[in-house]
């Protein structure tokens with residue numbers, strides 16, 4: 061897989077942050093074209109910032125990472141493993157993937173604290189504000205996704221795309237990740253094939 065490492069905006073078509081995370085791999089179903097847009101710990105932080113997944117904010121994680129590159133690389137690898145586990149658990153029913161998410165979730169909670177939220181009227185889990193924060197937040201959302209109703213979980217109908225999403229369309233007939241992207245390209249391809257035939 062090619063590593064992108066750019067300043068791309070991450071896709072948010074998944075309907076759940078766990079699926080948006082899976083969709084950081086582009087062209088997942090074609091090994092020759094697959095691109096991983098989370099090519100470093102910094103990319104993970106950028107993804108967390110864009111999606112608001114780490115509720116207590118990034119708090120200088122990128123600076124922390126440049127001071128501890130080996131720990132950051134370990135955390136990056138662990139986040140990628142969690143991302144792949146979400147995909148394999150939901151779409152391949154992989155027991156080892158479910159086990160990894162369970163382990164990371166329990167581990168995340170033991171490292172988190174239950175803290176007052178902004179209103180002061182309620183409490184919520186706050187993940188560690190060190191390099192392990194993104195992994196903890198992602199483990200929590202992976203657990204939330206796995207224990208939710210997954211009947212609407214779908215994968216884009218394109219041969220190569222591989223993006224996943226919750227189909228919340230009224231008739232539950234969403235075939236494409238995006239109508240403008242895969243939907244349009246496949247419609248054009250079908251039309252051209254018909255013309256040639």
Ligand SMILES: [Zn+2]
Pocket residue numbers: 216217218221222223236237238241242
């Ligand atoms: Zn697609």
